[in-house]
Amino acid sequence: MSGVVSMEPAERRATVERILADPPAVHPMEASPEPRMGVWATEPSCYRFIAERCAPGTRTIETGSGLSTVLFAALGARHICCTAGQEEADRVLAHCGSRGIATDGLRFEVGSSHATLPALEAGGTEVDLVLVDGSHAFPLPQVDWFYAAAMLRCGGTLIVDDIGLPAVSVLVRFLELDPRWRRVSGTDKWRAWERQVGGTLSEDWTEQGFYRSRRDALLQPARRVVGKIRHELGRRRT
Numbered sequence: 491m492s493g494v495v496s497m498e499p500a501e502r503r504a505t506v507e508r509i510l511a512d513p514p515a516v517h518p519m520e521a522s523p524e525p526r527m528g529v530w531a532t533e534p535s536c537y538r539f540i541a542e543r544c545a546p547g548t549r550t551i552e553t554g555s556g557l558s559t560v561l562f563a564a565l566g567a568r569h570i571c572c573t574a575g576q577e578e579a580d581r582v583l584a585h586c587g588s589r590g591i592a593t594d595g596l597r598f599e600v601g602s603s604h605a606t607l608p609a610l611e612a613g614g615t616e617v618d619l620v621l622v623d624g625s626h627a628f629p630l631p632q633v634d635w636f637y638a639a640a641m642l643r644c645g646g647t648l649i650v651d652d653i654g655l656p657a658v659s660v661l662v663r664f665l666e667l668d669p670r671w672r673r674v675s676g677t678d679k680w681r682a683w684e685r686q687v688g689g690t691l692s693e694d695w696t697e698q699g700f701y702r703s704r705r706d707a708l709l710q711p712a713r714r715v716v717g718k719i720r721h722e723l724g725r726r727r728t
């Protein structure tokens with residue numbers, strides 16, 4: 491459990507602004523032997539939205555690490571951060587340590603999320619908020635969503651960053667079509683949904699009638715008619 495036991499909304503808002511004004515240096519900002527360190531952060535509005543939904547004790551999970559990880563710790567979340575490298579975890583912990591931000595509610599799962607998330611889901615972990623912001627290469631956003639969002643309780647919040655990137659946009663299109671995800675906030679860069687059901691995300695494609703291309707949806711009645719005619723012709727021949 492984190493040391494933070496209660497925090498008024500105004501205090502949470504102040505916490506975000508403090509962290510935005512003093513971000514952690516977690517990521518190399520250029521490919522060079524001695525890169526300048528910074529953070530691949532998203533828009534301030536996303537962190538403000540997280541703070542709105544994250545009272546102390548909120549159960550949260552994210553893929554990737556950075557400013558968001560420091561924020562979850564400072565808000566007193568019971569937070570799991572699935573990030574690729576130990577060095578990022580160390581930088582987050584050092585930043586928190588030097589600012590007096592408690593990290594007892596923070597747990598790192600180090601390694602690629604496709605390897606670390608399945609055990610968490612299989613172990614029955616349940617969370618209130620998920621941030622998908624790890625690898626943006628196809629199909630990792632989908633993999634992150636599949637395992638992490640399966641742990642999201644009904645009514646919990648899913649946030650996806652970098653929605654304009656190709657792989658992420660495929661996931662976003664699906665979520666926008668699926669009535670089990672209700673969009674609640676976002677910008678051109680990030681988007682948030684509230685989950686309308688709980689439990690696994692593993693299902694048959696036949697349970698995803700909403701997920702058809704416009705062309706498929708338009709052609710469906712014609713295909714049904716052609717199928718019936720073929721069936722009838724075949725029946726008459728026998």
Ligand SMILES: C[S@@+](CC[C@H](N)C(=O)[O-])C[C@H]1O[C@@H](n2cnc3c(N)ncnc32)[C@H](O)[C@@H]1O
Nearest residue numbers: 530554555556557558573574602603623624625
């Ligand atoms: C855009 S940054 C995350 C930024 C962070 N959410 C913030 O608000 O500052 C992407 C992160 O994903 C991590 N990452 C990349 N590939 C990953 C993978 N396969 N599994 C887990 N994390 C990964 C990177 O190391 C990096 O920390």
